[in-house]
Amino acid sequence: MPGGHGHGHGHAHGHAHSTPEGQDPVRVGAVARTALTVLLVLAAAATVFGLVRYWPDGSAGTTRVGTSDFAAPGVTFPLGQVREVLPACADGQEGQEGAEGSDPDAPTCGALVVRLEAPSGGGGGAPTVSVPVSPVVTGSGLRAGDTVQLLRTPPAGGQPETYAFMQVERGAPLAWMLALFLVVVAVVARWRGVLALLGLGVGGLVVVKFMLPALLEGQSGLLVALVGSSAIMVVVLYLAHGLSVRTSTALAGTLLGVGVTAVLGILAVDGARLSGVGDDEGAALASVATSLDPRELLTCAIIVAGLGVLNDVTITQSSAVWELRAAAPSMGRRALFRSGMRIGRDHIASTIYTIVFAYAGAALPVLLLLFLYDRPLLDMLQTESLSEEIVRTLASAIGLVLAVPATTAIAALTVGGADPAAPVRVADPAPEEDTRAARRMRREAAGS
Template identity: 50%
Template sequence: MEVGATARVALLAGLGVALVATLVGLVVWWPPGDVADQAAESGGPAAQFAADGVTFPSGEVVSVAPRCPGKGLPDGSGCSTLEVEVEGEDLTVQVAVPPEVLDSGVAEGDQVELLRTPTPDAVDGAEASYSYFATDRDGTMLWLLLFFVIVVVAIARWRGLFALFGLAFGGLVIWWWVLPALLDGAPGVGVALTGASMIMFVVLYTTHGFSLRTSTALAGTLLGILLTAGLGVIAIGNAHLTGISDEAGAILATFGELDFQALLGCALVIAGLGVLNDVTITQASAVWELRAASPGASRTEIFNRAMRIGRDHIASTIYTIVFAYVGTALILLMVLRVYDRPLIDLLSTEQLAEEVVRTLVTSIGLVLAVPVTTGLAALIASPRPHEVGT
């Protein structure tokens, strides 16, 4: 059997084993029921978002009071408040708001969400106090979503439509399986590998079609995920990260006995999933295009040419990972900047160290996935045997 044919058989057999392992993981770690219902039954504090009887009615802003002087905090004089007409009730209430809400530009006619709390002496729930909860941003997010879909489909056409389907499928897997399985106590890294594998099997084949090229990219992605997971487990243990770096982690800790280091390992895998998919599909496509342009070139020549493309892709993707973190953590970085301590000392804080480890681990997994995928593709997209040897 030729080297190319042998590599193809090995590739498909390996993907078959990975698919079986993924399905087994889905069954073994399938959560027994709705996690929220279980939490409510157990009375856990994480199960309730608000106290009994509290509701969140919407309302329309009727008027906006000027911001209070000084730090802008409400002082009882009516400043820094909104007058809101509550929907479904013949009632207009005045609620105090933080100064940043006024600074955001909230104005008459905007929709806000209120927190309605029954008072102790309420009769049939008729008497209640109201406070500001959030500004209704559904309209903005809806038109942004529609614009995103239109742009993707208009430019990428069918490929873009399939990509949107894959994105929706990935979101469903994370929301309906990964998160409940983690809350049920399943091992974080195992859940991450299983969920990531299932997402990639569906996303890659629906977006790019069933072909050896797609299969090669899938194999490279799965190997990159394994490398990222293994390195992440080592780094988290070596750095003694707790996995609890903010208020959300502290709230989740009240839910039950969760392994937050394992959850951090799961987060590392999911964080690197998108960029891994990006580079592996690009490298596989580069090899196939190079093979089509030079059908008589040797595998080594194809590999070297594709790696020149891969190195450029690595550089640009590394920038993407780092600057994406800087953008999401800008406020935290500003706070650290004003501290009267050297940056090297602050790197050991839980919040910053966790993000540094996350960025470095996903970047290393990304870089290693490029030569692995390129090598696999060069083996499978073999030269024509009657034109040149290997």
């Protein structure tokens, strides 16, 4: 892919755009290039204005989150090391039946024996406690030596302190997976993969530092999503694929796809009468973040959900048109568009599979419940939680599909027009071949 703008000039057609792989230069139409530049400059200016206008001041959202009690006053979350994992209790067996000669309160099944970490002050020893757990936790592969987090309720009303299981500390395996991912990307994709990871990090900062606090402060979910998505795409595309007209074409198609997704998301949320509170997490968020409109959050989620796949198809379409122009400089723009769309249709088909199966994998427990419940399928699909996912998936998919012809058309208009005098690149032609066929191909391409 090109790493930057070409600096040569074509004859009366515009600027030349060269690729680092030594391919033939691709001329860029001067008028189309100017129009594309103006469009992206206006979009960048609107993005910067939106970031400044809606950047959170850190007051309302931070205070609200900080004063929202996750648990009762005095409750702490100590860490401890698992000493023993007792087997799950059989049907009808009580988990607090003490064995003969042992502590009558010690559990014999369905519990973890955990040694708590010593207090940071060093005073006193580290106690060992038993906490009941569900059979799901017992059968998860938890073993002695693992670290878990407990919930400690302080003594109250003459009752002693109690402990409950919270979660397993999974920092180490998650860190190993992340490290493996970074190494694989860097080794296989090399410098371009490193730049893509850097862009991903910048995108994460935009989400954490701008989008989430702005939503908590009650800003419009639509505007926050549009501004944040635009900022993310500018950074990600140019970092991963370089500053070039080809990348700018993909960016223009991406922004159009984001706009289409936003419009469809607004219409779908309103038409389906979605509240934005489709699960326990949504209800908990609505209860603590009172200034956050759940419907605005859902609209924002619909727009952000399709960014990654949208970026994939637009950069592919832009690159396809560029390569087609380099291979067939005599091809007319209409033929160029049709050829690009043949590639785009294949990409659309494979991307639709990706979207649907990615959702199916994430929602497999929900799909199993649909299979088991004795309720009509259409009734289940109209529940709040499933309707949200359906709207999110379909709005993103429609925006993605429409971005393919839009990007292809922009790219076909941006590259230089047909050059009938240019040779048609074919696979290793023999010198003695009759060139009339090549001339005929050029005439047909120019006439199309």
